[in-house]
Amino acid sequence: MGVKLLLDKAHVPGIRTYDVYRREGGYRSVEKALKEMNPESIVEEVKKSGLRGRGGAGFPAGMKWSFIAKPEGVPRHLVCNADESEPGTFKDRYLMEFLPHLLLEGLIVSSFALGSNDTYIYIRGEYAWITDILEEAIKEAHANGWLGKNILGTGFDCAIHVQRGAGAYICGEETALIESLEGNRGNPRIKPPFPAIQGVWQRPTVVNNVETLASIGPIINMGGDEYAKIGVGRSTGTKLISACGNINKPGVYEIDMTISVEDFIYSDEFCGGIANGKKLKACIPGGSSVPILPANLLLKTAKGETRYMNYESLSDGGFATGSMMGSGGFIVLDEDQCIVKNTYTLARFYRHESCGQCSPCREGTGWMEKILQKIETGKGSMSDIDLLWDIQRKIEGNTICPLGDAAAWPVAAAIRHFRDEFEWHINNPDLSQTSNFGLQHYADPIHVPA
């Protein structure tokens, strides 16, 4: 069941090497793009495909490409964002580790479409061994004439450089990534100007996620219209979901966005149900920064309709009763998990990763962490919940980059849907240290004043 565009060849032995990849039909899209198409028609094709950015925000990729400024005599750059650091997301790692040539194929076509002669892959520092894999793949592509000068005799030059980050989550934000790529401290820039106007070294730049760029090859091969037929509504194509948590089969799955959340969790083809015969309690459907949803709201929307694994359906109901597709890090929590502890862990992460540039995020993340730690260790008081709510409200939307929002949303959603669990922690300080709240409560979202 389901269409596979990215991972269809993932299990062919030796697919990581150029020879096998080419034998399996690799690099066809580069031939097609460079010989039969021009940059404008490629952008047009990507626009038609309706491909949305796979990094988290879901912004249409073709649209992003068409924003790039084209001043005379200024080089343009394509940067591949492989700084995948969101807790719960590991799809890019899988793609790059097993199908490095699929990414390179997409990168070459995209570089041609955007006119980028020097294309960068900014890879997360911890993915050291993947850097080696990518560099090996680049060497192979070079040797076979897919990279370098005058590719396929079309006069198009392209070089791909791999740059390792130094382990900062914030460098996954595109302007911080650009700063880091330039060799500066990874602080996000203030927008505008957007990278499409002034990016790397003040040159027009497009920053795309690994999965977005890997999807370019299949789009060119099958045509944008065909690609748009897969999926539903504005969620076209296939999406990689990295499922983890208390499920029987954690891993990276390619879905075509018409599958329901319930099927995804319980079917044997995907997650295979909750591990150890436990019950589903909650789920963070799109990587750690998106709002957590209790089981009832995860499987059905507030209106009682089935929730599907796509951009629109997951965000149905806004943040009050919905969540986000995000980057596809699907974290499942069973009945034994403590939401307070989970929220505290996330808050600790964001505190550690805040760059410290703007004050709400710098100070607010640390404050939230301390309050959550206090509640988690049984020393909290009721007013702490309202205080947390107030802090997250003052961080959200008031920061330079989306990290502030990413830190605020999980806390907000946890309080919104699991307030009684927080209250139970505060009312039963001793009991909460030895046992869990369990499933008692996930009835309805609790109204919290804005």
Next chain:
Amino acid sequence: MSEQILFKVTIDNITIEVPAGTTILQAARKIGGTVAPPAMCYYSKLQGSGGKCRTCLVEVAKGSEKDPRPMPKLVASCRTTVMDGMEVKNITSDKVIDARAGVVEFLLLNHPLDCPICDQAGECHLQDLSFEHGKSETRYEFQRRTFKKHDLGKNIQLHMTRCILCYRCVFTADQLTNKRVHGILDRGDHAEIATHIEKSLDNEFIGNVIDVCPVGALTDKTFRFKNRVWFLKPMDAHRDCPTCSGRVTLWNRGDEVYRVTARKDEWGEIEDTPDGKPGWICNTCRFDKKETSDWVIEGPRAISRQSVIAQGHYAGNVGMTKPTETFKAVNGGRTPHLLLDIHDESEVNQSQIHLGKIHGPAHGDTFNNKIENA
């Protein structure tokens, strides 16, 4: 020469025309008064500064004449340029007031609030900001982060615990001196301004980091604990300095010069010299010339009447400044004697209130209540 394009922008219902490319903050400062948002990190003389502290957040209710959509989030006014027909809400927006209160709370979260022993007290922007926008008590109940004090060279002390990470000093060192020797180490709430491994800052112009620091994190060691700023009399003075403009403010008590700073305008920024360049001063002027005889005194420095420094001293240029607008002008042409004529339109004279029917003596409430009832 082409004519300068002027954009019309409305801030808190006051419309002003400014050249294209002006930021909202600069436009608001042209209007002046409470319309100008507070700014802790923005410094017009330093390229690239601003956008970090988030105290200058404003609401853009109307993007421009062409695209009237409001901006979805509050924007940093110091880094957002105006568009033609833009409508901005600063103190007229509840969202802004709320967000600003939040930012002040965040800024004070790890601040030691050691104002009684801080040399910056009295001229501290954070003090002013929290006085205007902050609350009287904190909701923070945990330990505040602390750092050791560092000496940056023989004249400057860095007290990181007070720092709000505005990055102004980093930009100053970067743009005024020829080599960058200090920057930010670490990240998040444990980020700190530091020289790379205890290196001293020695550059002819590095003393200016003291002037740009909005709080008491960078202080003048030749002035530390010597006096409080509000006991000193600021005086404009100059000397013939080979390295800088030599235009400074002397802070005297009696005949003694306690400290020397650059001249600062009403926004706390360095004033321009007559030839239009920022009036940064050199270390020699700042740290070494501490005799009145080194200087040519021009006269008392104009200090805002609201400033604590002005208390017990003088306001305006010398003595009192008379308001420029006359009574008549601000009251729609009515002359003062009409305003004072309480019998003319006074509420007391309303005939429907019978003083004889009131028990006991009549007072203000009697009339106020009647007017509400009427």
